[in-house]
Amino acid sequence: MDRFSFLNAVHPSFIAELYDKYLQFPDSVEPSWRSFFQGFDFALEHGSLEELGIEAEHVPEQVLKEFQVIKLIDGYRSRGHLFTRTNPVRERRKYSPSLEIENFGLTQADLTTTFKAGEVLGMGEATLQQILDHLQKIYRESIGIEYMYIRKPEEIQWIQNKLNINENHPNFTVEQKKHLLKKLNEAVSFETFLHTKYVGQKRFSLEGGESLIPALDILIESAANKGVQEFVMGMAHRGRLSTLTNIFGKDAKDIFSEFDGKDYEQAIFDGDVKYHLGWTSRRETASGKEINLNIAPNPSHLETVGSVVQGIARAKQDRLYKDEIKAVLPIVVHGDAAIAGQGLVYEVVQMAQLDGYRTGGTIHVVVNNQIGFTTNYLDARSSTYCTDVGKVTLSPVLHVNADDVEAVVHAMQFALDFRMEFGRDVFIDLLGYRKYGHNEGDEPRFTQPKLYKAIAKHKNPRDIYAERLIAEGVIDQAYVRSLEEEYKKKLEVDLEDSRKEDKTVITGIMQEAWDGFHYAREDKMNAPVDTTVSMELLTEVATTITQLPEDKKFLRKIVRLVDGRRKMFFEDNQLDWAMAELLAYGTLMKQGYDVRMSGQDVERGTFSHRHAVIKVEDSEEEILLLNKLEDAGDFYIYNSLLSEYGVVGFDYGYAMASPKTLTIWEAQFGDFSNGAQIMIDQYISAAEDKWKTQNGLVMLLPHGYEGQGAEHSSARMERYLQLCATDNMFVANCTTPANMYHMLRRQMVVDYRKPLIVFTPKSLLRHPRVLSTKEEFANGTFHRLIDDETADAKKVKTLVFVSGKFYYDLLEKQEELGRDDVALVRIEQLFPLPKTEIEATIAKYKGAKDVVWAQEEPQNMGAYGHLLMHFKPARSFRVCSRRFYAAPASGSSVRSKSRHQEVIESVFNPE
Incomplete structure (x- = not known):
C-alpha cells in the first residue's frame, strides 16, 4: 500500500487550505505535512511523483489538480503585479514565466472543472474559469499589489480578505463619482489655467498625475471618519501648487501673486519660490468633522522633507495625542526618480518602527512620471520598481494606473485602512506621466521622442473619466462643460483680485503651536x-x-x-x-x-x-x-x-x-x-x-x-x-x-x-x-565672553583670545612658564559674536601690544576666518594656529602632538 494513499481519505478543500497556508508561511504548517508539501513541490516542478515515492495511481487526479490550482493562485498573489494594466502611456516590460495556466500544469480542458481551491479565495467551490476571472480582476487590472513577502499571517489574511471584497474594484455611488469628477476637473483646469496665464513659467505641473487630487481629497474625508485629526504632508514640487489650492484651501490669488513675483509684506524675510512654501489650514469634512492640515515647506532637495514630516508628526503625537498616535497621519508624496535615488528615503523607512521615531504608519505616494528630468527609469534604478525600498519594512505596495481615478481612490482607501489597522507604512505607486518637460520650459522630446509622441495624443484623466461616466449614463457632456466653466470663472476672479494688490504674504505653518513666540533680531x-x-x-x-x-x-x-x-x-x-x-x-x-x-x-x-x-x-x-x-x-x-x-x-x-x-x-x-x-x-x-x-x-x-x-x-x-x-x-x-x-x-x-x-x-x-x-x-548667567580673572591688566603684554578646549591647553602652558604678562580670554559664543565685550576687553588691556587669536585648528579652518569677517579691531590679530591643511588633523598621534605644541609655543613666543 502506498504510504500516501491517505490522501484519498482527506477532503480536497482541507488539503487546498493547508497547502495555501504552507505556501505563505511554511513554518506554520505541521512538520509532517510541511515535509510532504516540500517533496510534492519538488516532484511537481520536476514532473515526477515517483521520485517522491508516490505511486500516481494512489493519488486522485483531482487532488493533484487542486495542488496545481493553489499554485496558480499563489502565482497571481506573488507575481500578478508584474502583469497589470497600470501603465497609461506605454507597454510594460515583459516578465517570464507568465501566469498562463499551462505554466502551472493545467490545461484549457480544466477551465470547466470545479475546484475546492476556490475556498481559499473566499468564493467557495468554483470552476477554474471562475477562479481565473476572480484572480484577473483582483491582480491584473488597474491595481497591482505586492504583499506576499509580509511575514505576519494576520496582515496577509487581512489584505486577502480586503482584496476579495468587490474583487479589488471600487463601488462608488453616483454622487461619489460626480465628486471625483469635480476634483479631477479642478486639478486639470487649474494646471491649464496656469499654462495659459503664465506661459513658460516653472510650476511643476501635475498633468499626467491629476488623479492625486481626488485621491488626497477622499483620503482626508475618510481619515477624519476614522479618527484622524491632523495630517502632516511632505510634498514633491510636482503637483504642489494644485495640492495647496485644491486640497489645503490656499487662496489661488495668493499663488497668482507669487507667480507675478510680488515682493513680500514682511521686509525682514527673503521668502522662497512658490513651490517650496508650506501651509497650515483647517478643513471641515463633508461629515462635519474638523481636521488640521499641514504641508511642510521643502527645498529642492526633495526627499529631505520626508524626515521633517516624520518629526513634525511625532512631536504632535507626543504633545497632543499620546493615547492615540494614529490621530496624526503623515503623508509623503515622492517623485519616482527621487524615491529610488535618494538615500534619505531608506533612512526614513528604517525609522518607521523604531521607538524614538515611529509615527504610527506613513502613507507614501509616488507621483510616477516614469522619468527623472531627462533620465529614463532604466537608468534611474536597478530595482524593478521605484518603490522597492518599501519592502525593507515589509510594507504593502500598490501600483495603480493614474488614468483610472476610481482605482487610484480605491488604492488610497486601502492604504488608509491598512495604516489605521496595523500602524505601518504603505506605498502607492501612482503610475502616470509628465505632460511637459521637467519645468514647463524644457523640451522633453530631445531625450524621449517616442514617449512624448504618445503623451501628446493621450487624453487627460478628467476627459477619460468623463467619457466613462457619460457612457454609464451618470452625466452628460453639458455637465462636464459647466464644471469646467464654473471653476475657470472662479480662477479668473482670483487672478483679477491678485493684481489689485502690491505685495504678497508669507504665512508660517503651525502658527497655533507658536502662539506667544516672537521673531528675534x-x-x-x-x-x-x-x-x-x-x-x-x-x-x-x-x-x-x-x-x-x-x-x-x-x-x-x-x-x-x-x-x-x-x-x-x-x-x-x-x-x-x-x-x-x-x-x-x-x-x-x-x-x-x-x-x-x-x-x-x-x-x-x-x-x-x-x-x-x-x-x-x-x-x-x-x-x-x-x-x-x-x-x-x-x-x-x-x-x-x-x-x-x-x-x-x-x-x-x-x-x-x-x-x-x-x-x-x-x-x-x-x-x-x-x-x-x-x-x-x-x-x-x-x-x-x-x-x-x-x-x-x-x-x-x-x-x-x-x-x-x-x-x-x-x-x-x-x-x-x-x-x-x-x-x-x-x-x-x-x-x-x-x-x-x-x-x-x-x-x-x-x-x-x-x-x-x-x-x-x-x-x-x-x-x-x-x-x-x-x-x-x-x-549665574550665560557668559558670551569670559575674561581672565587672574590677570593684572597693567602687566599684560600679550592678550590672547581663544575658544573652547584649547583654553585649558594654553592655561597649562601659561602656568608652566609663569607668564603673568599673558591674559587668556575665552570667547564662549562665536555667533552672534560678542563684539562689544571683545572691544571692551581690548580697551581694558591697553598695554597689550600683541593681540592674538589662538586656535588648535588649521588656519583655513576653525573660527579665524569668521573672526576676520565679523570683527574689525583697531589692532590686527596675530593668528596662532596649525598651518593650512586639507585634512582637519593628522592621523599620526606623534605628528599631531608636535603640531599642537608648535601652536602653543607660538602663542607665548611670537618668534
Whole structure:
C-alpha cells in the first residue's frame, strides 16, 4: 500500500487550505505535512511523483489538480503585479514565466472543472474559469499589489480578505463619482489655467498625475471618519501648487501673486519660490468633522522633507495625542526618480518602527512620471520598481494606473485602512506621466521622442473619466462643460483680485503651536537672559537624579557613578559637564518644558559621561531618573539608528512642531554631522529667512584635538560659522559646565527660537579643572565672553583670545612658564559674536601690544576666518594656529602632538 494513499481519505478543500497556508508561511504548517508539501513541490516542478515515492495511481487526479490550482493562485498573489494594466502611456516590460495556466500544469480542458481551491479565495467551490476571472480582476487590472513577502499571517489574511471584497474594484455611488469628477476637473483646469496665464513659467505641473487630487481629497474625508485629526504632508514640487489650492484651501490669488513675483509684506524675510512654501489650514469634512492640515515647506532637495514630516508628526503625537498616535497621519508624496535615488528615503523607512521615531504608519505616494528630468527609469534604478525600498519594512505596495481615478481612490482607501489597522507604512505607486518637460520650459522630446509622441495624443484623466461616466449614463457632456466653466470663472476672479494688490504674504505653518513666540533680531539675541533658578529647585533635581531605586540591582560602576554625582553636589560642590546637562534638563522640566534628545549612543553618551538611561543589571530594564521628577515635563532620549541626515531632519521637524520642547541632536563625533549637510544648509541655517519658520533645534557636536585623527577631531566649525548671518542661529564653544547649563536654559526661557550649534568637549568631560559650583548654576548667567580673572591688566603684554578646549591647553602652558604678562580670554559664543565685550576687553588691556587669536585648528579652518569677517579691531590679530591643511588633523598621534605644541609655543613666543 502506498504510504500516501491517505490522501484519498482527506477532503480536497482541507488539503487546498493547508497547502495555501504552507505556501505563505511554511513554518506554520505541521512538520509532517510541511515535509510532504516540500517533496510534492519538488516532484511537481520536476514532473515526477515517483521520485517522491508516490505511486500516481494512489493519488486522485483531482487532488493533484487542486495542488496545481493553489499554485496558480499563489502565482497571481506573488507575481500578478508584474502583469497589470497600470501603465497609461506605454507597454510594460515583459516578465517570464507568465501566469498562463499551462505554466502551472493545467490545461484549457480544466477551465470547466470545479475546484475546492476556490475556498481559499473566499468564493467557495468554483470552476477554474471562475477562479481565473476572480484572480484577473483582483491582480491584473488597474491595481497591482505586492504583499506576499509580509511575514505576519494576520496582515496577509487581512489584505486577502480586503482584496476579495468587490474583487479589488471600487463601488462608488453616483454622487461619489460626480465628486471625483469635480476634483479631477479642478486639478486639470487649474494646471491649464496656469499654462495659459503664465506661459513658460516653472510650476511643476501635475498633468499626467491629476488623479492625486481626488485621491488626497477622499483620503482626508475618510481619515477624519476614522479618527484622524491632523495630517502632516511632505510634498514633491510636482503637483504642489494644485495640492495647496485644491486640497489645503490656499487662496489661488495668493499663488497668482507669487507667480507675478510680488515682493513680500514682511521686509525682514527673503521668502522662497512658490513651490517650496508650506501651509497650515483647517478643513471641515463633508461629515462635519474638523481636521488640521499641514504641508511642510521643502527645498529642492526633495526627499529631505520626508524626515521633517516624520518629526513634525511625532512631536504632535507626543504633545497632543499620546493615547492615540494614529490621530496624526503623515503623508509623503515622492517623485519616482527621487524615491529610488535618494538615500534619505531608506533612512526614513528604517525609522518607521523604531521607538524614538515611529509615527504610527506613513502613507507614501509616488507621483510616477516614469522619468527623472531627462533620465529614463532604466537608468534611474536597478530595482524593478521605484518603490522597492518599501519592502525593507515589509510594507504593502500598490501600483495603480493614474488614468483610472476610481482605482487610484480605491488604492488610497486601502492604504488608509491598512495604516489605521496595523500602524505601518504603505506605498502607492501612482503610475502616470509628465505632460511637459521637467519645468514647463524644457523640451522633453530631445531625450524621449517616442514617449512624448504618445503623451501628446493621450487624453487627460478628467476627459477619460468623463467619457466613462457619460457612457454609464451618470452625466452628460453639458455637465462636464459647466464644471469646467464654473471653476475657470472662479480662477479668473482670483487672478483679477491678485493684481489689485502690491505685495504678497508669507504665512508660517503651525502658527497655533507658536502662539506667544516672537521673531528675534540680533539685538534681542544679544540681550541678557535670566536663567537663574532657586537653590531649592536645583537641589530637588539633584536629589532625584542621584538616587537609584533600592529594589533593583545595578552594575557596581553605575552605583559608583551615581554616588559620585551625589557627592559632587551635596559634599564637594564641584559639578562636572554631565551634571550641568542633567540639571539643565531637570530644571527646565520642572518649569513645564519637555526635553527630547536623540543621536547615536546618546543614552550613555559616546564618551560615557551622560548615563541619562541606566540599565538594571539582570533585566536590562531602563531607568530614566529625570522622569522621576514630580510635576514635571517629559524626558525623551533615544539612541538613534546609524543615520545623520534622516535623524537630524526628524529632530528638526520635531522642534518645528514643538517649541516648548528642548530638542537636541548629538553627533557621535562632531564632523559626523556632515552627513546631514543638506539639512544644515537648507533648513537649520536658512528656514526662518525662507519660510518664516522658527526652530530651536540644538546640535551638540563633540570637538577637540586630542590626537584621534582627521575624522574625530574637528566638528568643522568653519562651515557653521560661514552660514551665520545677522540673526539666524547661535553658535557656541563653552568651557565651563555652568556656562553650558545656562546656555541650554536660555534656549527655552526666551520667547523666540533659534537653532543652537554647540561644539562640545571630549577630554574636558572629566578634566579636573572643568568644574562649576552649584551657586554658579543657581545664580549665574550665560557668559558670551569670559575674561581672565587672574590677570593684572597693567602687566599684560600679550592678550590672547581663544575658544573652547584649547583654553585649558594654553592655561597649562601659561602656568608652566609663569607668564603673568599673558591674559587668556575665552570667547564662549562665536555667533552672534560678542563684539562689544571683545572691544571692551581690548580697551581694558591697553598695554597689550600683541593681540592674538589662538586656535588648535588649521588656519583655513576653525573660527579665524569668521573672526576676520565679523570683527574689525583697531589692532590686527596675530593668528596662532596649525598651518593650512586639507585634512582637519593628522592621523599620526606623534605628528599631531608636535603640531599642537608648535601652536602653543607660538602663542607665548611670537618668534
